Amino acid sequence: MSMPRPDSPRPFASIMNGASLRWPDVPESPVTAFVDATAAELERGSRLCAWFGVAEGAATRLVAVLAADAENTMAIGRSEPTERAYPALTPRHAQAHLFEREVWEQHGLVPEGHPWLKPVRLDHGLGPAVGDYFRVEGHEVHEVAVGPVHAGIIEPGHFRFQCAGEEVLHLEIALGYQHRGVEESLAGGPGRAALVRVETVAGDSTIAHATAYASALESLSGEGAEATMRAQWLRSIALELERLANHAGDLGALAGDIAFLPSSAAFGKIRGDFLNLTAMICGNRFGRGLVRPGGYRPDLDLDSSLATTLLERLRGAMAEAGEAAAWLWNDSSVRARLEGTGTISRETAEEIGMVGPAARACGIVRDVRFDHPAGWHRFAQTPVSVWPGGDVLARARVRWLEVQRSGAFLEEQLVSPPEDELHSPAGARAPDSIAVSLVEGWRGEVCHVALTDDAGLIRRYKIVDPSFHNWTGLALAMRGQAISDFPICNKSFNLSYCGVDL
Amino acid sequence: MAELIRILEHRIRRGCETMAYPAGPAPPLPERHGGALRLEAAKCAEGCGDCVAVCPTEAIARPEGRPATLDLGRCVFCSACVAACPTGAITKTGDHRMAARSRGDMLLGGRGEEEVRLAGELGATLRRLLGRSLRLRQVSAGGCNGCEADTNVLGTIGWDLSRFGIQFVASPRHADGLLITGPVTRNMRAALEETYAAVPDPKIVIAVGACAIAGGPFVGLPQVADGAASTVPVDLFIPGCPPHPLTILDGLLRLVGRVK
Numbered sequence: 015m016s017m018p019r020p021d022s023p024r025p026f027a028s029i030m031n032g033a034s035l036r037w038p039d040v041p042e043s044p045v046t047a048f049v050d051a052t053a054a055e056l057e058r059g060s061r062l063c064a065w066f067g068v069a070e071g072a073a074t075r076l077v078a079v080l081a082a083d084a085e086n087t088m089a090i091g092r093s094e095p096t097e098r099a100y101p102a103l104t105p106r107h108a109q110a111h112l113f114e115r116e117v118w119e120q121h122g123l124v125p126e127g128h129p130w131l132k133p134v135r136l137d138h139g140l141g142p143a144v145g146d147y148f149r150v151e152g153h154e155v156h157e158v159a160v161g162p163v164h165a166g167i168i169e170p171g172h173f174r175f176q177c178a179g180e181e182v183l184h185l186e187i188a189l190g191y192q193h194r195g196v197e198e199s200l201a202g203g204p205g206r207a208a209l210v211r212v213e214t215v216a217g218d219s220t221i222a223h224a225t226a227y228a229s230a231l232e233s234l235s236g237e238g239a240e241a242t243m244r245a246q247w248l249r250s251i252a253l254e255l256e257r258l259a260n261h262a263g264d265l266g267a268l269a270g271d272i273a274f275l276p277s278s279a280a281f282g283k284i285r286g287d288f289l290n291l292t293a294m295i296c297g298n299r300f301g302r303g304l305v306r307p308g309g310y311r312p313d314l315d316l317d318s319s320l321a322t323t324l325l326e327r328l329r330g331a332m333a334e335a336g337e338a339a340a341w342l343w344n345d346s347s348v349r350a351r352l353e354g355t356g357t358i359s360r361e362t363a364e365e366i367g368m369v370g371p372a373a374r375a376c377g378i379v380r381d382v383r384f385d386h387p388a389g390w391h392r393f394a395q396t397p398v399s400v401w402p403g404g405d406v407l408a409r410a411r412v413r414w415l416e417v418q419r420s421g422a423f424l425e426e427q428l429v430s431p432p433e434d435e436l437h438s439p440a441g442a443r444a445p446d447s448i449a450v451s452l453v454e455g456w457r458g459e460v461c462h463v464a465l466t467d468d469a470g471l472i473r474r475y476k477i478v479d480p481s482f483h484n485w486t487g488l489a490l491a492m493r494g495q496a497i498s499d500f501p502i503c504n505k506s507f508n509l510s511y512c513g514v515d516l
Numbered sequence: 517m518a519e520l521i522r523i524l525e526h527r528i529r530r531g532c533e534t535m536a537y538p539a540g541p542a543p544p545l546p547e548r549h550g551g552a553l554r555l556e557a558a559k560c561a562e563g564c565g566d567c568v569a570v571c572p573t574e575a576i577a578r579p580e581g582r583p584a585t586l587d588l589g590r591c592v593f594c595s596a597c598v599a600a601c602p603t604g605a606i607t608k609t610g611d612h613r614m615a616a617r618s619r620g621d622m623l624l625g626g627r628g629e630e631e632v633r634l635a636g637e638l639g640a641t642l643r644r645l646l647g648r649s650l651r652l653r654q655v656s657a658g659g660c661n662g663c664e665a666d667t668n669v670l671g672t673i674g675w676d677l678s679r680f681g682i683q684f685v686a687s688p689r690h691a692d693g694l695l696i697t698g699p700v701t702r703n704m705r706a707a708l709e710e711t712y713a714a715v716p717d718p719k720i721v722i723a724v725g726a727c728a729i730a731g732g733p734f735v736g737l738p739q740v741a742d743g744a745a746s747t748v749p750v751d752l753f754i755p756g757c758p759p760h761p762l763t764i765l766d767g768l769l770r771l772v773g774r775v776k
Contacts (some may be wrong), residue, residue, distance in 0.1 A: 190703045206569075213733075
């Protein structure tokens with residue numbers, strides 16, 4: 015990616031989405047040089063897809079996976095094994111802040127100069143989410159603490175607001191309550207529970223995570239092990255159905271939070287209609303058991319008669335969604351409530367490395383399906399849905415654009431299935447190799463990195479859910495807002511707790 | 517104003533969209549769902565353990581010289597065992613009803629115990645105290661948002677849970693019981709205990725999904741407690757990964773005696 019200086023080796027190797035490299039072929043730099051080189055890449059406009067540690071005896075190697083979206087390239091590099099501490103990347107690039115806290119928590123490697131070094135998800139003997147919170151001092155400043163158990167049917171997390179009257183000066187979000195040990199449990203495998211654990215990393219993003227996992231494992235098994243065309247086609251269809259259901263649900267939830275009941279009621283039902291389309295293919299509304307390494311569950315084919323029925327029902331649900339969305343956009347009181355609420359500038363979104371619809375609602379063109387196409391998206395593109403503004407309205411508008419485009423994608427794809435097998439047997443995984451796989455889930459970029467040991471077993475498995483990048487965005491969106499705006503700001507992002515907690 | 521009239525027109529055109537169930541027929545499960553499993557251990561081939569080896573959550577056991585057992589509470593309904601079984605001992609019933617009052621009632625295999633023994637209603641004292649209403653506080657303790665989402669769906673117009681007097685409330689102080697999802701992570705255990713303590717006596721607990729029943733995909737991991745019963749007494753178990761909304765609704769209605 016970057017031009018090598020004549021006196022130093024290249025710090026990064028380029029890698030394609032869904033491809034793998036031999037681990038020894040990943041360039042290695044002394045840790046300080048590695049951090050500097052990463053900072054230089056980020057300076058140039060790349061962003062961090064993943065930053066994590068790999069244990070090497072008592073020491074730790076840092077690994078960076080970078081994406082230069084505008085150039086449609088990705089890169090990977092690693093540091094020499096390091097003990098105790100290294101100069102933090104966060105002071106120069108805020109998007110590294112949670113990654114560096116995570117490395118510190120998982121490996122004990124201290125990022126020196128990190129401005130807010132505290133646990134991400136582990137207990138440390140006192141329960142999660144304890145320790146110092148950023149506090150605003152002042153005569154009329156008060157603190158509001160919410161969670162872990164919230165008021166609705168929703169996952170647990172802790173939110174600490176610093177308020178002056180109604181106005182939120184700062185929000186700190188502390189997660190970790192959902193930590194199940196997914197990454198750790200995948201090491202030494204893949205075992206027979208690996209797939210069901212990956213599918214439930216974030217259960218509303220089953221297809222995205224399962225596809226990322228399957229494609230990482232397939233690439234480790236060599237070129238011949240790529241999933242069949244028909245399996246890739248089916249995965250792309252299931253991925254858009256997942257997007258449709260969640261976007262429809264969130265538009266309804268947003269409408270509900272502003273007491274606009276017609277759209278709330280309609281989208282609540284339409285969300286179910288979309289989930290039922292997924293269930294028509296696989297029986298499960300969340301797509302469990304559909305995707306597997308090597309392809310697709312063989313008894314769950316989407317034959318032409320099923321595709322025809324699916325298309326009919328899809329059209330019905332899309333028409334209803336169109337009506338319910340039009341009520342939202344045509345109502346000036348709805349627009350007034352959403353417009354200018356929870357605004358994030360494009361610069362801030364770039365700085366903290368936001369992904370998915372939340373980033374696109376800040377005017378950023380960033381979509382794995384477009385920037386780093388893999389699988390079926392190499393053959394079937396979908397336009398990137400962008401909206402300027404960075405507020406709740408923009409995030410809602412991007413969701414709606416994506417609903418329409420997912421619908422159009424499915425219209426096109428359902429009538430032209432590739433003739434192929436559903437499943438090709440996955441071969442043995444290459445030893446000492448690393449695979450990177452990105453999938454544009456409905457919340458944004460799902461990144462999986464799999465490293466094998468000398469026997470081809472999983473040595474390290476890294477999962478980055480899009481929520482890992484975006485929770486900071488929600489916190490920043492709340493600055494200067496009334497605390498009563500929190501529900502709609504939160505719904506407009508609808509981030510995953512368990513996706514971060516793993 | 518014109519928009520308001522359009523919305524009202526739409527509402528009148530659509531009419532009531534709430535399903536007739538339970539007075540009318542239950543909506544069909546997705547064809548490929550398969551419903552609850554059935555295990556006739558008498559059909560098991562001598563020495564065969566094919567299903568045991570493919571089950572991702574160790575829901576099936578076959579101790580030396582004994583017939584196989586399938587714990588429907590632990591099952592994630594991946595169908596791997598059905599496909600692997602050479603004698604057709606494990607089959608799909610297509611039945612959405614799966615809720616049970618005890619863990620033992622979900623253990624399939626023995627003679628007369630091929631299928632799940634469905635839940636009966638709460639005891640007379642509790643029924644009298646609750647009257648015709650049930651208020652629940654939901655606690656996700658490591659849930660993946662699958663069970664949460666399909667519990668939430670019961671509040672939409674198609675299902676309209678509140679017509680049965682069942683509601684989810686914001687505070688445990690206002691609740692008659694808890695509906696728990698997730699395997700109970702170590703990090704949520706204290707919060708779950710405190711929420712349970714905050715519900716006034718007498719109280720009930722409902723465990724929804726394979727995780728909350730027995731750890732689900734995460735069974736045996738050191739970071740989880742393998743289900744709600746590790747921490748609080750459970751009155752109703754609703755299997756699935758996640759359970760279909762109809763399965764959850766059936767469980768809730770059984771508990772309050774609206775479905776038998």
